[in-house]
Amino acid sequence: MNFDPQTLRYDEKGLIPAIAQDHASGQVLMMAWMNQDAVAQTLATGRVTYWSRSRQAFWVKGETSGHxxxxxxxxxxxxxxxxxxxxxxxxxxxxxxxxxxxxxAVREGDEVELMAPLTDQA
Known part of the structure; x- marks a missing residue:
């Protein structure tokens, strides 16, 4: 059975939440939004593409950062x-x-940072 992005249940703005998870470690990485075209582009290219609500534009993850x-x-x-x-x-x-x-994390009413920013390797 062929997959059709139109069969997904998008919200009233035409968006669907997408959770990115590291395939090897299982760590949840992020959540962002996709529209039907972002879904189709991701499946066609293998590069994850989101829809930026603030810019109202496609956001190919890592296009500017390299990540x-x-x-x-x-x-x-x-x-x-x-x-x-x-x-x-x-x-x-x-x-x-x-x-x-x-x-x-929120633990006993306090916010606790669980990880520090990564540093550049020289």
Missing amino acids: VQKLVDFRLDCDRDCLLLLVEQSGPACHTRRQSCFYT
Whole structure:
């Protein structure tokens, strides 16, 4: 059965949440939004492409930073309203230079940073 991006359940703005997870470690890296064209482009190129709500434009992950996400597996949840992208991440996934955007925990009412920004290797 061929997959058709039109069969996904997008929100009223034509977007669907996409969670990026490192395929090897299982670490959740980030969450961003995709529209139908971003889904199609990701599947066609193997380079993860999101929809930037602030810029109202496509965002090919790593295009400017070099921190590319190569698609390994593309999964749909049971309701077809959320995506799980298993990726091969090159460099940090977060714009803060952390491996994951989920680097802050709330423990006993306090925010705790779980990871420091990555430093450049000379």
